[in-house]
Amino acid sequence: MSSKILAIESSCDETSASVISNGKILSNIVANQEIHSKYGGVIPELASRAHQQNIVLVTKIALEKANINKKQLNALAFTRGPGLLGPLLVGISFSKAMALSLNIPLIDVNHMQAHILAHFIDDPKPNFPFLCLTVSGGHTQIVLVKSALQMEVIGETQDDAAGEAFDKAAKLMGLPYPGGHLIDKYGQEGNPLAFKFPESAMQGLNFSFSGFKTSVLYFLRDETEKNPNFVRDNLQDLCASVQHAIVGMLLAKLKRASRETGINEIAIAGGVSANSYLRKRLQEAGEKLRWNTYIPQFEYCTDNAAMIAMAAHFKFEAGEFCGHEVGPLPRLAI
Numbered sequence: 001m002s003s004k005i006l007a008i009e010s011s012c013d014e015t016s017a018s019v020i021s022n023g024k025i026l027s028n029i030v031a032n033q034e035i036h037s038k039y040g041g042v043i044p045e046l047a048s049r050a051h052q053q054n055i056v057l058v059t060k061i062a063l064e065k066a067n068i069n070k071k072q073l074n075a076l077a078f079t080r081g082p083g084l085l086g087p088l089l090v091g092i093s094f095s096k097a098m099a100l101s102l103n104i105p106l107i108d109v110n111h112m113q114a115h116i117l118a119h120f121i122d123d124p125k126p127n128f129p130f131l132c133l134t135v136s137g138g139h140t141q142i143v144l145v146k147s148a149l150q151m152e153v154i155g156e157t158q159d160d161a162a163g164e165a166f167d168k169a170a171k172l173m174g175l176p177y178p179g180g181h182l183i184d185k186y187g188q189e190g191n192p193l194a195f196k197f198p199e200s201a202m203q204g205l206n207f208s209f210s211g212f213k214t215s216v217l218y219f220l221r222d223e224t225e226k227n228p229n230f231v232r233d234n235l236q237d238l239c240a241s242v243q244h245a246i247v248g249m250l251l252a253k254l255k256r257a258s259r260e261t262g263i264n265e266i267a268i269a270g271g272v273s274a275n276s277y278l279r280k281r282l283q284e285a286g287e288k289l290r291w292n293t294y295i296p297q298f299e300y301c302t303d304n305a306a307m308i309a310m311a312a313h314f315k316f317e318a319g320e321f322c323g324h325e326v327g328p329l330p331r332l333a334i
């Protein structure tokens, strides 16, 4: 059966809409919210208001770019969670209203599953079962992906997410929010072995980044007492060393997960998978360990509705729809 689905993403600070037709993405429009950078983090109330302002226009452009009339849609998909309650509510209320007015079914999508399913937008696609390191501003997980709709979290962070570790380290260095991509940018010119930060001793496949964050805090405090310009004088080496430590912790657990499961189809997903050092180190590990590695295109790493549309496509094929009484689940698990 032919399927044309409009998907809406509004879980955090990107308002996005995408149209997918029979599994092929026709448009993916993303409106970023600059407003949060001066506050050093996402302010949920401001995010909700910005979603409210942007959602109609973003949807209109997504439909136009796809050359689809809304009356041709077969279903409407939205991010149900995890995410911020207010921002989720804007996307869900909008989707429900539009689905009701068009008399088409709704598909609820798990945001973390969608990050993983972004790998099915373009070739090469991973083979099942595969392992996916899903690293974003709110999550750090190793997921055993058995099929498009069957996933099991086999390791996850016990405190901060990897993206949070990047953003907090950036903030300590005086960089604006979100600082992950700036650490990446400055780190490319620096020496990753210039400064050594301790790696967590978390058991098994779980992660911990809170000790790392504290060690960066004390290190910068002590060095700045000796030289007030320490950060400015060493920014590139500091950024390279910070990402070396975070990426080292991520890869160590990924290698362990591959050994324990015997799976060598290895993917990364989520905002932090845009990090060039992680991408490079994953490729190197893959060559050495004979993994088949899958790295998403940049536009599908950070939050976007194309990944929600891709997940919705799989649910549509499986006949998994939800009722109009559905509500947001800010802490939805995979």
Ligand code: KG4
Residues within 6 Å of the ligand: 012, 135, 136, 137, 138, 139, 162, 163, 164, 166, 167, 178, 179, 180, 181, 182, 184, 270, 271, 272, 273, 274, 275, 276, 301, 302, 303
């Ligand atoms: O997946 P995402 O867009 O939103 C969430 O679902 O959280 O991920 C955002 C996170 C932020 O912490 C951001 O700093 C980080 O991804 N990030 C990066 C890079 N680009 C985005 N971290 C390191 N290097 C990057 N190039």
Ligand code: ZN
Residues within 6 Å of the ligand: 111, 115, 136, 137, 270, 271, 302, 303
């Ligand atoms: Zn995300």
